[in-house]
Amino acid sequence: MxxxxxxxxxxxxxxxxxxxxxxxxxxxxxxxxxxxxxxxxxxxxxxxxxxxxxxxxxxxxxxxxxxxxxxxxxxxxxxxxxxxxxxxxxxxxxxxxxxxxxxxxxxxxxxxxxxxxxxxxxxxxxxxxxxxxxxxxxxxxxxxxxxxxxxxxxxxxxxxxxxxxxxxxxxxxxxxxxxxxxxxxxxxxxxxxxxxxxxxxxxxxxxxxxxxxxxxxxxxxxxxxxxxxxxxxxxxxxxxxxxxxxxxxxxxxxxxxxxxxxxxxxxxxxxxxxxxxxxxxxxxxxxxxxxxxxxxxxxxxxxxxxxxxxxxxxxxxxxxxxxxxxxxxxxxxxxxxxxxxxxxxxxxxxxxARMGPDLLARGDDHLVTRHADGRIAVLAWAPVDPTGQTPGPGRHALRMSLPVAAREVFVRRSTVDENHGNAYTTWRHMGSPRSPRLEQLDILHEAAEPARSHRRLTVQEGRAGLDLTLARHEITLVELTPVADETPPWWDEQRLLGRSAP
Structure with a gap:
């Protein structure tokens, strides 16, 4: 941890x-x-x-x-x-x-x-x-x-x-x-x-x-x-x-x-x-x-x-x-x-470019910064084998406890690895076209965008627990933004299909 x-x-x-x-x-x-x-x-x-x-x-x-x-x-x-x-x-x-x-x-x-x-x-x-x-x-x-x-x-x-x-x-x-x-x-x-x-x-x-x-x-x-x-x-x-x-x-x-x-x-x-x-x-x-x-x-x-x-x-x-x-x-x-x-x-x-100006932590596989508005940015990366003798580890795990001045945070994760945010892999699957057609270029631009996921995380005693598992050669950016919940008091997800209130 x-x-x-x-x-x-x-x-x-x-x-x-x-x-x-x-x-x-x-x-x-x-x-x-x-x-x-x-x-x-x-x-x-x-x-x-x-x-x-x-x-x-x-x-x-x-x-x-x-x-x-x-x-x-x-x-x-x-x-x-x-x-x-x-x-x-x-x-x-x-x-x-x-x-x-x-x-x-x-x-x-x-x-x-x-x-x-x-x-x-x-x-x-x-x-x-x-x-x-x-x-x-x-x-x-x-x-x-x-x-x-x-x-x-x-x-x-x-x-x-x-x-x-x-x-x-x-x-x-x-x-x-x-x-x-x-x-x-x-x-x-x-x-x-x-x-x-x-x-x-x-x-x-x-x-x-x-x-x-x-x-x-x-x-x-x-x-x-x-x-x-x-x-x-x-x-x-x-x-x-x-x-x-x-x-x-x-x-x-x-x-x-x-x-x-x-x-x-x-x-x-x-x-x-x-x-x-x-x-x-x-x-x-x-x-x-x-x-x-x-x-x-x-x-x-x-x-x-x-x-x-x-x-x-x-x-x-x-x-x-x-x-x-x-x-x-x-x-x-x-x-x-x-x-x-x-x-x-x-x-x-x-x-x-999305990291903050305040340096909180840094190591062999991670960088953690904070923005002036309280947002935390975590950059993490999987270790590589520069010798080429091995493909590098298939999985790399990090567990972090992060300081957050909020009760909940919005978590956005952006991922690039061998199969996400990687147009080169897609291009190879296409047969490595030397001059891709316009429709192929559209696919490559699409494939070049990072995979993104979003969730909400509860903060306990001013700390947010973050567990990350990185794939081979992955770099990932996790951004934690304090939540200011503006959901109206009458909102009820259980009534989306017209069911009566319990």
Whole structure:
């Protein structure tokens, strides 16, 4: 029996909803993307959104030309404005990642992804600084200084990897960061700039980044890195399979930067995990499963104790780094498939959005919070076996005693598991149609909704007893609302069919 205390242990951190990832920002020009983002914001409500490609050729910002025998550059913000307008209209702000390199400004031809983002240093540091300066000045002119000061500016993406930064040249990245950070601060000292946005397994970069920025007096307002738990990819056509470390490994990765930087000038800066997930691949079927939601539940429950934000990578399967997806369910990163079919992990986030601000209890399989009006929210999850050696327990039981300031409570339970709130299972039963027909999409949307049950529970001596039995890979949200009974005194269920009063 878990006896939940009546007094909060503190405020529950909302670092989990501070930021979410997206495919390249150019995709925000598309209708399906905007529809998906609108749904996400209505039901979850993230605060910031981060994606690649703000300065890549697809956005058309850097436009060199020759005039009167001189090399000149025109900066065009047509698409930037449309993307950021779409974000702000849905109630989300950008977490600006500066990259990748416009081809005409690049020093080389190395690219990454199906859409060919250039990952080489600028051939002209001066023109790169001009590009950064012009972009930020335009954003301030359009959206206002106070607004843009709330948009973090991150310099590049995973420069420790050769795929993302030519030769993974650390010295060259430090030069890029120094030029960029000083340019940002020249525009306005109140703008937030940071990095180095490294991938897992490169924490020694943090040590040298701290030493470099302190020695050279380079501005740093926040530190960023990424976290994933998957091993080497086992390739199959249009997909991969990977072993996973326990989800606790993500929390260990979250904690590492503060430990490494505690004796440096960066020790007390905000720490942002600007990408995290289980697999780092956009074609791993694990992302589509109920297992994935139960696997990540403890990370969302505990991650805010370690970092200022941790950004799920990504909110939608509209994502083309490995090419255009070949099927509705294809192992994409998204909380949503194309056409807004919700995945189990989407519901994990939607459940989190219904938790209260007061933290009452937390453990390996549960999170209990309270709202200001007395509502209690319980998120519970079944344990998983990340090794894949077993399917995980078929049943998982929890018994709780909850503090309630009412005589009765209305209990609403929302359930997601292998067979409920799980369109992936339904899609597999359909025969895995790559492009579902409209009537099949309707069925999948229906199947994607959690199972819900409702009942009334009597409170005894200020405590409500709650017994939960969770199925394999289940996440469940139980909400207990004090009942203010307004049933009229003449109401009698026994007389519904016209029987006389006894």
């Amino acid at each position: 878990i006896s939940v205390p009546a007094d909060p242990t503190g405020r529950f951190s909302e670092a989990w909803r501070q930021c979410v990832g997206t495919g390249r920002v150019e995709l925000a020009l598309r209708r399906d993307y905007q529809d998906s983002l609108s749904l996400l914001q209505r039901e979850i409500g993230f605060r910031l959104i981060r994606g690649h490609g703000l300065l890549s050729d697809g956005m058309g910002v850097y436009r060199p030309y020759e005039h009167e025998g001189a090399h000149r550059v025109h900066h065009s913000f047509t698409y930037v404005d449309q993307v950021l307008d779409a974000y702000l209209e849905t109630g989300i702000r950008p977490f600006l990642e500066l990259g990748f390199m416009p081809a005409a400004l690049a020093s080389g031809e190395q690219t990454v992804f199906w859409w060919r983002g250039n990952v080489t240093p600028p051939r002209s540091p001066r023109e790169w600084a001009d590009l950064v300066r012009a972009t930020l000045i335009h954003l301030i002119d359009r959206y206002g200084l106070d607004e843009v000061r709330t948009w973090p500016v991150e310099v590049w993406n995973e420069p420790n990897l050769r795929d993302f930064w030519q030769d993974a040249d650390e010295t060259a990245y430090h030069r890029l960061y120094e030029i960029t950070a000083h340019t940002v601060k020249e525009v306005d000292a109140g703008l937030q700039v940071g990095g180095p946005a490294i991938s897992p397994g490169a924490d020694d970069w943090l040590d040298r980044f701290a030493e470099f920025t302190e020695r050279r007096d380079v501005p740093v307002d926040f530190v960023s890195k990424h976290a994933y738990t998957s091993g080497p990819a086992q390739h199959v056509p249009f997909g991969v399979h990977q072993a996973l470390a326990p989800a606790s490994d993500l929390l260990d990765q979250f904690a590492t930067p503060r430990e490494r930087l505690k004796s440096t000038a960066l020790a007390r800066l905000p720490l942002h995990i600007t990408e995290f997930n289980s697999s780092y691949r956009p074609d791993n079927p694990i992302h589509d499963t109920a297992f994935h939601a139960a696997y990540l539940a403890p990370v969302l429950a505990h991650g805010g104790d370690l970092v200022d934000s941790f950004s799920y990578w990504t909110f939608s399967d509209m994502f083309e780094e490995a090419g255009v997806p070949t099927a509705l369910f294809h192992g994409g990163f998204g909380l949503l498939t194309h056409r807004q079919v919700k995945k189990p992990t989407y519901h994990l986030y939607a459940f989190m």
